[in-house]
Structure formats: structure tokens, C-alpha cells
Amino acid sequence: IQLTQSPSSLSASVGDRVTITCRASQAISTYLAWYQQKPGKAPNLLIYAASTLQSGAPSRFSGSGSGTDFTLTISSLQPEDFATYYCLQLNDYPLTFGGGTKVEIE
Amino acid sequence: EVHLLESGGDLIQPGGSLRLSCVASGFDFSTDAMAWVRQAPGKGLEWVSSINANSGTTLYADSVMGRFTISRDNSKNTLFLQMNNLRVGDTAVYYCAKCAGHCQYRHFDFWGQGALVTVSS
Numbered sequence: 001i002q003l004t005q006s007p008s009s010l011s012a013s014v015g016d017r018v019t020i021t022c023r024a025s026q027a028i029s030t031y032l033a034w035y036q037q038k039p040g041k042a043p044n045l046l047i048y049a050a051s052t053l054q055s056g057a058p059s060r061f062s063g064s065g066s067g068t069d070f071t072l073t074i075s076s077l078q079p080e081d082f083a084t085y086y087c088l089q090l091n092d093y094p095l096t097f098g099g100g101t102k103v104e105i106e
Numbered sequence: 107e108v109h110l111l112e113s114g115g116d117l118i119q120p121g122g123s124l125r126l127s128c129v130a131s132g133f134d135f136s137t138d139a140m141a142w143v144r145q146a147p148g149k150g151l152e153w154v155s156s157i158n159a160n161s162g163t164t165l166y167a168d169s170v171m172g173r174f175t176i177s178r179d180n181s182k183n184t185l186f187l188q189m190n191n192l193r194v195g196d197t198a199v200y201y202c203a204k205c206a207g208h209c210q211y212r213h214f215d216f217w218g219q220g221a222l223v224t225v226s227s
Contacts, residue, residue: 031210031211033213033214035151035214037151041219042201042217042218042219042220043151043201043214043217044217045213045214045215045216048206048212048213048215049213054215086150086151088151088153088213088214090209090210090211090212090213091210091211092210093156093165093210094153094165094167094168095141095153095156095209095210096153097150097151097152097153098150099150100150100151
């Protein structure tokens, strides 16, 4: 199952609403997770089951979608949110990640 | 607090072997599936292998099938990745990841800090 993330990068300002999309090559129900990764660090779980916020993740992060189309939304971008975001499908092996979306400061 | 600590990363020549370890703490290691995920320099994330809680099921990416072996010792809370016949393309940071119960249909909820494997002559 291929996951296509878009955009691959974006520039935004603090306070902006940001939306990242992840499209699966076949239906994966809601078996999708979103991760944030900062340079030199391990990925950190934000959202699982497409829309469930991980304990401790800020409430400005939200996820939606099912089947083949998914979105990660940051309602009001904060300085600590500049990072790369990855989606991951867990519907079938091999487990696959999207190519990543790098969120940069405008 | 969940903690995963990888070790064993090194500079190795093509064709060589290496074994990574991941020591887990802060949760009941014997009840959760575990996985290895790698990230080549400047690239994205790639799932490598998973193992279920009792070692009865192991799964591999095509890129490492037949060369890598995942295993675990629940008595020592340790996950392993034996890597044989290493290639330049295996150069990456290797992350140990805990699955929330199972890996399939669930998610990776905690990650280690990573171990760097460099394959070069």
C-alpha cells in the first residue's frame, strides 16, 4: 500500500492553520497514524486510528479521514511545530510510511 | 515511563554482520509486539521488521528479507535485529519501536533514540 503525502513541504507562519493530506493507494479503513519528527530526534506519535489524539499531544493537532483519504490539521501553528510529519498505514504488511511533509517557517 | 534504548550501531564493511539490541523498560515488554524502523540519511522512514509478543510471528520488508532476523528475549526485556550481508543501502538510523499491543491495526506508540549503522568500505 503506497501512501502519498502532500505537500512535501510548506512554509507557514505562527498562528496559521495548516493541513497535510495523506492518500492511500487502497482502502485502509482508519488504520492510520501521524508522527512528528524533529531533526536528530525519533518520531513522536500525534494521532492514531486516523483521528484519536495521543495522550499528551497538543489539542491543536487533529486528524480525520477513512478509506483512502486522510488529513492532519494544526489549528494554530506554534514555533515548536516546525518539523517533518509522516503518516503510517497499519492496515496491511508491509507497513508503509508517507514520504513526509516538512513544515518550515515562512 | 516507557524507555527504549538501542545499542550496537557501528561502521561496518559491505558484506559484514551486526546485531542491534533494544532494551525496554517502563512497560510489560512480554505483552507488546515490537518493530524496527530505519531512516537513511536525509530520507524518510521505512518499516524493517516486526515481531509479536511471544515471538511466534516475524515479518520483514522485502528489502531485508533473508538477510535480517528479528528476535526478542522477554526475560531480559530486549529486542534484537541481526543484520547479515549488509549493503551500502542499509546505511541508516535504526529505531526500535513499541507497538500498542499488536503492530497491525494499531500503531507504534513509543520509539527509541536510534542507533546509527553505516555500511561503507
